[in-house]
Structure formats: structure tokens, C-alpha cells
Amino acid sequence: MEHIQRLEQEIDHLKKTLQEKENELFEMKRNWMPMQSNGIQPEFTTLYSRNENNVTKVQYGDKLPKWAIERYSRQILLPDIGVAGQEKLCNSKVLIVGAGGLGCPAALYLAGAGIGEIGIVDYDKVDLTNIHRQILHAECDQNKSKAESAAETLKSINSNIKITPYTIQLDSSNALDIIYKFDVILDCTDNVPTRYLLNDACVMAKLPLISGSALKMEGQLTVYGYRSERNINEKDVYQGVCYRCVFPNPPPAETVGSCSANGVAGPVPGVIGALQALEAIKLLVGHTHDKLLVERFLIFDGDEVTFRTVKLRSRDLNCPVCSENPTMTKLIDYEVFCKAQAKEKDLDLQILAPEYRINANQLNEQLRNNFNTNQRHLLIDVRSEAEFNMCRIDGAVNYPIEQFRDAKVDEVLKMVNQNSQVTFICRRGNDSQLAAKIVLDEVDEDHKSRVKDVIGGLHAWSENVDRNFPVY
Ligand SMILES: [Zn+2]
Known part of the structure; x- marks a missing residue:
């Protein structure tokens, strides 16, 4: 470890010297x-x-x-x-x-x-x-x-x-x-x-x-x-x-x-x-x-x-x-x-009411509890298949947002109405809100509280729960 740090310092010093020499030249x-x-x-x-x-x-x-x-x-x-x-x-x-x-x-x-x-x-x-x-x-x-x-x-x-x-x-x-x-x-x-x-x-x-x-x-x-x-x-x-x-x-x-x-x-x-x-x-x-x-x-x-x-x-x-x-x-x-920002390329949309949103730490807790209590919990990742193949949370299923609308809504509604917890996640927490809203608009009033989305998506997961999770 010490050797690595020494080498890094040495390389930094050499880079600075190189930069000075290039400027001089x-x-x-x-x-x-x-x-x-x-x-x-x-x-x-x-x-x-x-x-x-x-x-x-x-x-x-x-x-x-x-x-x-x-x-x-x-x-x-x-x-x-x-x-x-x-x-x-x-x-x-x-x-x-x-x-x-x-x-x-x-x-x-x-x-x-x-x-x-x-x-x-x-x-x-x-x-x-x-x-x-x-x-x-x-x-x-x-x-x-x-x-x-x-x-x-x-x-x-x-x-x-x-x-x-x-x-x-x-x-x-x-x-x-x-x-x-x-x-x-x-x-x-x-x-x-x-x-x-x-x-x-x-x-x-x-x-x-x-x-x-x-x-x-x-x-x-x-x-x-x-x-x-x-x-x-x-x-x-x-x-x-x-x-x-x-x-x-x-x-x-x-x-x-x-x-x-x-x-x-x-x-x-x-x-x-x-x-x-x-x-x-x-x-x-x-x-x-x-x-x-x-x-x-x-x-x-x-x-x-x-x-x-x-x-x-x-x-x-x-x-x-x-x-x-x-x-x-x-x-x-x-x-x-x-009606758009020139600096921030990714928008942070606010589509769902706060009671339908959880943060990355809460998701982590829920996933652990589910594991211990064997409760049915479906974590739906709505990113594209290519993104899902790059990195995902263990146990998540992939229903890309485009296909979700047509093919998967009924299936998810059935699960929610049978008392399963359903949480949507995406890269930054925008598409997951859209998907959750589709379900919330259809589901019975008493089951609405079983539908959530993760604020900040996988970026927040990487920042707050798993530092080894890739940010892209
Ligand atoms: Zn003109």
C-alpha cells in the first residue's frame, strides 16, 4: 500500500514537471x-x-x-x-x-x-x-x-x-x-x-x-x-x-x-x-x-x-x-x-408524491428484511436491456420502460393486488417514477402504498449503499 502511494506521488510530481517543461518549450x-x-x-x-x-x-x-x-x-x-x-x-x-x-x-x-x-x-x-x-x-x-x-x-x-x-x-x-x-x-x-x-x-x-x-x-x-x-x-x-x-x-x-x-x-x-x-x-x-x-x-x-x-x-x-x-x-x-437547463444534461423530474418514493438506504433495508422474512418483493429495473446487462442490483428483474407499458403492467398489477411489494428503479430516478405512475393509476386504493420508486435511482445506490456499483 505504501509503495503504491509513493509511486502515485512520484508520478504526480513527474507530471507537473513535464507540464512545466512543455510550457517552457x-x-x-x-x-x-x-x-x-x-x-x-x-x-x-x-x-x-x-x-x-x-x-x-x-x-x-x-x-x-x-x-x-x-x-x-x-x-x-x-x-x-x-x-x-x-x-x-x-x-x-x-x-x-x-x-x-x-x-x-x-x-x-x-x-x-x-x-x-x-x-x-x-x-x-x-x-x-x-x-x-x-x-x-x-x-x-x-x-x-x-x-x-x-x-x-x-x-x-x-x-x-x-x-x-x-x-x-x-x-x-x-x-x-x-x-x-x-x-x-x-x-x-x-x-x-x-x-x-x-x-x-x-x-x-x-x-x-x-x-x-x-x-x-x-x-x-x-x-x-x-x-x-x-x-x-x-x-x-x-x-x-x-x-x-x-x-x-x-x-x-x-x-x-x-x-x-x-x-x-x-x-x-x-x-x-x-x-x-x-x-x-x-x-x-x-x-x-x-x-x-x-x-x-x-x-x-x-x-x-x-x-x-x-x-x-x-x-x-x-x-x-x-x-x-x-x-x-x-x-x-x-x-x-x-424550459431546460444548459448545464445539467439529466433532468430530475418530480412526478410522484413523496409517499410513493423511498431513498437508496431504505431500499437496502427492505431488501435485507425481505431476505430475512421471505416477504414477496419485486424490484423492477426499468432501464434498457443493455444497461441492465452492464450492472444491476442482485435479484432485480428487467422490464425496460418502453416494453413495460404494453406487456408487463397487468402482471405487476396482479402482484400488487396480491399484497406483494413492488419497487421501481432506474438510473437516476426519472423513468422509475413514470413506470410507478402507470401502476399507481390502475391499482386499488388500498394497495397503493405497496408501490414505490427509488429517489436518485442507481446513482444514489452507488453513492449511499454500494460504492463499488458502477456510475455511468
Ligand atoms: Zn432566422
Whole structure:
């Protein structure tokens, strides 16, 4: 035991030393090599073309410094980027909101491409469950700020660019101040209030918003708020839709899925995040709107391995935020507007009256008593089969909430009416309330007290009863 503690202390000390050395190296490189974020100044090259009888002076375009040509040559070779495009990239500033499954791959490619400054916003800390998809964070980054952890990895990818981490929750009071410093914004978040906040802020600041999302095996991508006047390659005045034009009203909070509740295959946000970076690069080098995902919505289906693009509705000429005469000219409280929290991904619903709820310690006591007294007690776990297979309380039966409604209600009602105790449990104590309510609505009044649900579900069980029970 002592040996383990000594080794852990030694490793901690070495990690700190490594971090200091990396920072020192970064500062040295910063002083010795020109930072792109200070701008790469165009230079003209004069070359001589010789033919049989005379020498013609030919002036070529801008010239990049040697290190930049070497570093970015593979993309400069593309006619769509070239030297001029690379200069634009080196002088651009991109803000990535969310250093998670989408933000990590997007930031990685944008840092590699030499974007002059990358800002990264994330209030959260790195958690072990993040690492299968959030590829800028490693095991040793657990409990570190995600924005800081992402910035450190990006510095190791490209020390010629500026990385600005923002460990904050973006809201109406700070969003505009931050996004005004950038040219393009990437929405790599996972909640509806922040999507509306970013949309409105980007429309007000006249900045394009590249919006991605990923859940389970499916990903989506589009570009909102595109404005042609910012692109010298556009001939006509053109303005693409904003998020509000397409989704004027937020969806009910309980219908919105999350990676923590529904799961996600790591490579799916990887695909979408990489495409967000690609759209940002195309936008910055001056692709016109017909070559970008403007008013088009990309859907990636990882199950079928297909990409589909659907046409979005045209811009809403009465849109409250992006129309000619907007009714919304200031940012609002988006948590109130969406009736959902931007920070906490899992809701704590209050569906049942307190007398039908027990806590994890009470459940533990009951299970022990039942064992001693042989009383009939059915503990019903209403999570999905995949979750039940991951971890469960001994003796629990699995009736997933979706199937419970149709197939199991009668069976459970019969048991309750025959004096059995029935307790519902789920991961956090929301679905278990829904299932208990279905039974409570049907059961005889005298038997109602035999139906319970566990407050806080298996998370509470892990915290209060069995520390070895996995939290996921
Ligand atoms: Zn709009």
C-alpha cells in the first residue's frame, strides 16, 4: 500500500514537471518562431522565366515563409486552398463551443490546418466516460478543465498558433463579448438552450455558425447564418437561414436525448466534428454558399453508413432574429425560453408524491428484511436491456420502460393486488417514477402504498449503499 502511494506521488510530481517543461518549450518556440496569429504578411516573389531568346519577368502571388510552406504544403497543393487560402487560414480566428465529442476532432483538424487563433469554450471537467470520443483528453486529464486540457493538446499539435481556452458556461451575459473576437463559430454543444443562444448571438454579430450534433449512431451538420457580403467571391447578396428560421420553437425538454442517457458511438461525433472543421476551412478560404452546407442539412447514419443531404426551408422573412426588422435585438434567458437547463444534461423530474418514493438506504433495508422474512418483493429495473446487462442490483428483474407499458403492467398489477411489494428503479430516478405512475393509476386504493420508486435511482445506490456499483 505504501509503495503504491509513493509511486502515485512520484508520478504526480513527474507530471507537473513535464507540464512545466512543455510550457517552457511552448514559450521558447513562441519567441523564436513567428506566431501566425500576428498575421502572415504577404510578400511578392519575382521569378524569371527564360525562353530561347529573352528573359521575361514574371511576378507570382503572395509568398509564405519557408516554415509555413513546409508545414502546410499538403493542403496548399489543393487548388481550392493554395497560398492565398493558407494565408487566410493563418489569419483567421475560429471559436469552438464545446470541447467534447464534436469539438475535439474539429479543433484538432483546425489546429493542424494552421488557423491563426482557436478559442475553446467549455465549463466542464474531463470525466472517464468522455475519453472514448473526446480525443483531445487522456486518462491523466481526468478532473481537469476540458478547455485547458484541449488547449494543452492543441499546443502540442501546432505551436505556431494561438489557443485561447475559456473555462466558462456561455450565457447571455458573456456570449457576444467572446464571439465578437472570432470570424467563424462552431457549435459543438449538446443542449438546446446553448444552440439558441449561439444562433441569436451569431446573427447579431453577423457571424456564420457551423452547427453539428451526434447521438447514438447518427450525426447531423449544417451552416447557419451565412452572409455573402463577408465573402469577396460572392457576386450577389445572399443570406442563409438561421437556426430559428428552421426551429422557431424549442422541443419539449424530455424529448431531447443526450449522450449520457442514450449513448453514442465515438467515431460518429468524430465524423461530424471533422466535417465541421472542413466546412470552416472552406468557408474561410472563400467557398461560395452553393459549395457549403448552407440551407442544406447533412444526416450521417452510422448504422447504414450513408450520408443524406436534405434541403432546409428558405430563410423566414419574419424570423424574430434574422429578418430585416427583427423583434429580438438582445439576448434573452435561454434556459427559461427552452424550459431546460444548459448545464445539467439529466433532468430530475418530480412526478410522484413523496409517499410513493423511498431513498437508496431504505431500499437496502427492505431488501435485507425481505431476505430475512421471505416477504414477496419485486424490484423492477426499468432501464434498457443493455444497461441492465452492464450492472444491476442482485435479484432485480428487467422490464425496460418502453416494453413495460404494453406487456408487463397487468402482471405487476396482479402482484400488487396480491399484497406483494413492488419497487421501481432506474438510473437516476426519472423513468422509475413514470413506470410507478402507470401502476399507481390502475391499482386499488388500498394497495397503493405497496408501490414505490427509488429517489436518485442507481446513482444514489452507488453513492449511499454500494460504492463499488458502477456510475455511468
Ligand atoms: Zn432566422
